Amino acid sequence: MTIDVDRVPCTVVTGFLGAGKTTLIRHLMEKLPGKRVAIIVNEFGDVGIDGEVLKGCAIESCPDENIIELANGCICCTVADDFVPAINQILSLRPRVDHILIETSGLALPKPLVQAFNWPAVKARVTVDAVVAVVDGVALAEGRVASDHDALEAQRQADGSIDHDDPVEEVFDDQIACADLIVLTKTDLLDLGALTRAKSRVAAHLPRAVKIVASAHGSIDPGVLVGLELAVEDDIESRRTHHDDELDHDHDDFESFVLDLPAVADAEDLAKRIAETAEAKGVLRVKGFVNVANKPMRLQVQAVGSRVNHYFDRVWAPGETRQTRLVVIGERGIDRSAIERMLAA
Numbered sequence: 001m002t003i004d005v006d007r008v009p010c011t012v013v014t015g016f017l018g019a020g021k022t023t024l025i026r027h028l029m030e031k032l033p034g035k036r037v038a039i040i041v042n043e044f045g046d047v048g049i050d051g052e053v054l055k056g057c058a059i060e061s062c063p064d065e066n067i068i069e070l071a072n073g074c075i076c077c078t079v080a081d082d083f084v085p086a087i088n089q090i091l092s093l094r095p096r097v098d099h100i101l102i103e104t105s106g107l108a109l110p111k112p113l114v115q116a117f118n119w120p121a122v123k124a125r126v127t128v129d130a131v132v133a134v135v136d137g138v139a140l141a142e143g144r145v146a147s148d149h150d151a152l153e154a155q156r157q158a159d160g161s162i163d164h165d166d167p168v169e170e171v172f173d174d175q176i177a178c179a180d181l182i183v184l185t186k187t188d189l190l191d192l193g194a195l196t197r198a199k200s201r202v203a204a205h206l207p208r209a210v211k212i213v214a215s216a217h218g219s220i221d222p223g224v225l226v227g228l229e230l231a232v233e234d235d236i237e238s239r240r241t242h243h244d245d246e247l248d249h250d251h252d253d254f255e256s257f258v259l260d261l262p263a264v265a266d267a268e269d270l271a272k273r274i275a276e277t278a279e280a281k282g283v284l285r286v287k288g289f290v291n292v293a294n295k296p297m298r299l300q301v302q303a304v305g306s307r308v309n310h311y312f313d314r315v316w317a318p319g320e321t322r323q324t325r326l327v328v329i330g331e332r333g334i335d336r337s338a339i340e341r342m343l344a345a
């Protein structure tokens with residue numbers, strides 16, 4: 001195998017649902033001075049939303065054709081079918097790309113993806129600059145994605161039968177286990193106590209010392225994340241994860257569905273219903289675009305747990321179908337019909 005000394009560096013951005021990966025990448029794509037960037041963006045749900053968000057802020061050094069969307073699946077399960085062709089497409093772009101950013105889905109395990117960088121056809125041409133794990137400061141502070149290890153241990157001691165197989169926590173653990181750097185997001189929403197709690201929860205789950213940097217709204221010095229030249233593919237086998245012994249893993253613990261709803265009369269009212277539904281029915285993530293009656297602009301909605309953000313992102317184009325489509329993601333067994341009823345009410 002000949003290895004091209006000018007292999008294109010690639011930053012893998014992993015992190016649980018709604019942690020802030022797209023927000024970070026939006027910021028990065030604007031701040032990588034003089035670099036021609038390409039992005040692979042992968043989503044679990046059937047509707048590509050992140051790709052549209054990123055294309056919405058495409059800039060000269062990262063035009064639309066440099067943004068490749070791999071919706072409907074997790075990149076870790078479709079490496080051969082989706083990822084390798086996407087890399088080939090990017091490498092054939094002219095002018096030549098200087099840096100690739102990969103946003104994995106919030107449920108993807110980064111290890112199988114990084115392992116694919118050792119396949120001869122890939123290894124010769126690209127290298128993993130670093131794996132960055134984005135963690136949600138608010139979710140951590142509230143104990144939603146990573147439990148408190150000491151409390152759990154105390155519980156285990158008291159009752160040895162406790163079986164702690166939490167699918168959310170396993171995915172979270174496997175993502176940070178592969179990280180060279182942790183970006184702890186949403187610090188604008190954290191007071192000092194919550195920030196300390198969030199940091200110590202990530203640290204307790206990290207199998208080795210990894211730097212944790214804080215960020216609000218994706219803002220971070222790109223030099224901290226990019227250009228680390230770590231060739232992570234050479235080290236990936238040493239990073240132990242919960243799924244190491246599975247020949248083939250799947251995402252059976254989670255499910256997603258798309259809801260097509262009628263036009264909405266009031267954005268605030270919809271946001272309130274999403275928050276209540278997420279709380280009552282254990283929904284992990286909702287995102288999508290909404291047709292608000294009598295408004296010329298499209299509403300974008302993003303919910304992480306019961307925290308909902310919404311804003312008008314652009315004017316509906318002439319001839320475009322004004323649709324309300326929401327992707328809902330939760331653990332397997334979430335009550336689809338009840339969620340649909342509550343959101344359509």
Ligand SMILES: Nc1nc2c(ncn2[C@@H]2O[C@H](COP(=O)(O)OP(=O)(O)OP(=O)(O)O)[C@@H](O)[C@H]2O)c(=O)[nH]1
Pocket residue numbers: 015016017018019020021022023024050105106107185186187188189215216217218285302303304309
């Ligand atoms: N207040 C605040 N909100 C943030 C921050 N980062 C992200 N968000 C919000 O959190 C929500 C999810 O952010 P995304 O960047 O889409 O998260 P993601 O990790 O790409 O989500 P998935 O791709 O669905 O897993 C959005 O509503 C963002 O505006 C932050 O630092 N502060």
